[in-house]
Amino acid sequence: MPRIQVDMQKLFRMWHDRRLTRREIALALGVSQSFLSTTAARLGLPRRETVHSEANDPTPEEIARRARECRERHFRERREETPKASRARAWRQELTRLP
Numbered sequence: 001m002p003r004i005q006v007d008m009q010k011l012f013r014m015w016h017d018r019r020l021t022r023r024e025i026a027l028a029l030g031v032s033q034s035f036l037s038t039t040a041a042r043l044g045l046p047r048r049e050t051v052h053s054e055a056n057d058p059t060p061e062e063i064a065r066r067a068r069e070c071r072e073r074h075f076r077e078r079r080e081e082t083p084k085a086s087r088a089r090a091w092r093q094e095l096t097r098l099p
Contacts, residue, residue, distance in 0.1 A: 004031060004035065006029055006031060006039060007029065008043075010028070010029065011025070011029060011039070011040075011043075012045075014028060014029075015040065015045050015048070018048075018049075022036060022037070022048060072086060072090070
């Protein structure tokens with residue numbers, strides 16, 4: 001099996017850029033994350049703090065929509081109903097709610 005060649009200058013430059021995650025570095029170098037970690041340890045590179053991406057909190061509308069989808073899927077599975085039949089049933093229920 002051929003040895004994997006890594007551009008060491010690029011690795012060192014990216015490793016010290018704190019804005020990049022280990023996953024992004026591995027993708028840029030074309031290696032797996034485990035290979036990257038092993039190589040970094042072998043080269044004596046300092047441990048990196050985990051970089052978290054900016055997570056946006058969902059809006060109340062998004063939470064309500066996702067909860068509704070989960071409930072619909074749960075009850076569809078309990079009834080062993082197809083998604084098409086579920087949409088038709090939901091449409092019929094909407095029609096009965098109209099004034």
